[in-house]
Amino acid sequence: xxxxxxxxxxxxxxxxxxxxxxxxxxxxxxxxxxxxxxxxxxxxxxxxxxxxxxxxxxxxxxxxxxxxxxxxxxxxxxxxxxxxxxxxxxxxxxxxxxxxxxxxxxxxxxxxxxxxxxxxxxxxxxxxxxxxxxxxxxxxxxxxxxxxxxxxxxxxxxxxxxxxxxxxxxxxxxxxxxxxxxxxxxxxxxxxxxxxxxxxxxxxxxxxxxxxxxxxxxxxxxxxxxxxxxxxxxxxxxxxxxxxxxxxxxxxxxxxxxxxxxxxxxxxxxxxx
Amino acid sequence: xxxxxxxxxxxxxxxxxxxxxxxxxxxxxxxxxxxxxxxxxxxxxxxxxxxxxxxxxxxxxxxxxxxxxxxxxxxxxxxxxxxxxxxxxxxxxxxxxxxxxxxxxxxxxxxxxxxxxxxxxxxxxxxxxxxxxxxxxxxxxxxxxxxxxxxxxxxxxxxxxxxxxxxxxxxxxxxxxxxxx
Numbered sequence: 001x002x003x004x005x006x007x008x009x010x011x012x013x014x015x016x017x018x019x020x021x022x023x024x025x026x027x028x029x030x031x032x033x034x035x036x037x038x039x040x041x042x043x044x045x046x047x048x049x050x051x052x053x054x055x056x057x058x059x060x061x062x063x064x065x066x067x068x069x070x071x072x073x074x075x076x077x078x079x080x081x082x083x084x085x086x087x088x089x090x091x092x093x094x095x096x097x098x099x100x101x102x103x104x105x106x107x108x109x110x111x112x113x114x115x116x117x118x119x120x121x122x123x124x125x126x127x128x129x130x131x132x133x134x135x136x137x138x139x140x141x142x143x144x145x146x147x148x149x150x151x152x153x154x155x156x157x158x159x160x161x162x163x164x165x166x167x168x169x170x171x172x173x174x175x176x177x178x179x180x181x182x183x184x185x186x187x188x189x190x191x192x193x194x195x196x197x198x199x200x201x202x203x204x205x206x207x208x209x210x211x212x213x214x215x216x217x218x219x220x221x222x223x224x225x226x227x228x229x230x231x232x233x234x235x236x237x238x239x240x241x242x243x244x245x246x247x248x249x250x251x252x253x254x255x256x257x258x259x260x261x262x263x264x265x266x267x268x269x270x271x272x273x
Numbered sequence: 274x275x276x277x278x279x280x281x282x283x284x285x286x287x288x289x290x291x292x293x294x295x296x297x298x299x300x301x302x303x304x305x306x307x308x309x310x311x312x313x314x315x316x317x318x319x320x321x322x323x324x325x326x327x328x329x330x331x332x333x334x335x336x337x338x339x340x341x342x343x344x345x346x347x348x349x350x351x352x353x354x355x356x357x358x359x360x361x362x363x364x365x366x367x368x369x370x371x372x373x374x375x376x377x378x379x380x381x382x383x384x385x386x387x388x389x390x391x392x393x394x395x396x397x398x399x400x401x402x403x404x405x406x407x408x409x410x411x412x413x414x415x416x417x418x419x420x421x422x423x424x425x426x427x428x429x430x431x432x433x434x435x436x437x438x439x440x441x442x443x444x445x446x447x448x449x450x451x452x453x454x
Binding site: 132145179 | 433
């Protein structure tokens with residue numbers, strides 16, 4: 001086996017009002033990798049322009065004002081809405097496209113994960129099959145960071161700042177974490193309209209980051225009532241981890257990874273490059 | 274779940290700073306929709322010849338050692354008696370970021386560079402009262418980890434999100450901007 005010189009390309013992009021980091025490993029052609037990252041980044045900006053609820057002229061804003069129907073909009077809008085509907089169906093309404101209570105669809109709860117998933121596919125199709133795309137905590141992993149190991153994904157501990165509640169080994173997988181703490185009480189219990197607080201953090205691991213994002217959001221929304229749903233999803237290849245507001249930890253049968261109820265510190269090393 | 278882009282600013286900069294042992298590229302591109310986007314490329318990969326970056330005050334020397342060759346060009350008089358002749362302590366550089374606003378207050382960070390890598394990110398200013406402080410208390414350590422993860426050997430990536438990531442990243446970026454020589 002020949003040893004070729006490879007390097008890593010890491011970028012942090014501010015887009016969609018948040019941080020997306022792109023980490024491409026084992027890169028032989030650095031220029032080509034930078035071009036692929038630029039393509040993925042441009043696509044993320046396009047999604048931001050199309051699907052932001054903060055931009056009055058976005059396709060989503062126009063849809064929500066009744067000025068546009070999905071069939072006349074860009075394909076990205078239809079795709080995000082379809083994904084949202086799929087999550088809504090599968091979660092029995094716990095993930096709710098009309099969560100704002102105005103009967104207008106808002107797929108924001110899956111857009112971040114879906115966008116990272118798509119960005120990852122763009123990188124893969126450009127020939128860069130070893131990478132991590134992290135959209136503010138929703139992560140898509142592909143390939144391996146090195147020949148001899150899998151990606152090591154830390155799950156932020158909702159009750160222990162800077163610590164990890166679990167470490168999950170992963171290769172081609174999406175890892176989505178939704179919670180009550182990171183952005184204030186931003187997940188609404190769709191049954192009561194009130195903020196959901198019983199589950200501090202829900203992590204869903206599976207083959208596609210888009211649905212994983214929706215399922216994690218749904219799990220926080222229903223609190224501990226999400227357990228039967230998550231057990232059903234487990235049989236379909238989506239494993240999960242819940243951390244309660246009271247510190248209780250639950251994992252689905254298929255969850256792989258080391259769980260640390262008190263939290264562990266990620267070990268910083270001098271390794272890089 | 275996507276926080277507002279109201280705090281975005283239309284900065285347009287393109288900076289490439291080559292440091293000892295790593296490349297830090299800071300690129301900000303004005304977005305079409307009026308919001309600014311920022312790209313920070315941290316570390317990794319082979320780099321060209323190091324360009325000297327002004328030291329942060331503590332380290333008097335800003336010239337990078339080219340290799341481990343035991344040359345005899347060490348300054349004669351001011352060298353402190355050192356028992357480790359082969360290792361040159363990497364110059365530490367502290368870069369203060371600008372204060373950045375987010376919906377819960379203001380964030381300001383200081384980036385500590387050592388040996389051409391981000392060694393630490395210190396929060397200089399963060400919301401200190403009530404709920405805002407609680408939010409910051411949860412998220413700032415994660416954001417710090419996010420920035421440092423490029424240097425972490427054991428954890429590749431962290432799942433779990435933060436509201437104030439944008440302000441944090443902007444402050445980090447403004448600190449890195451100051452490494453421009």
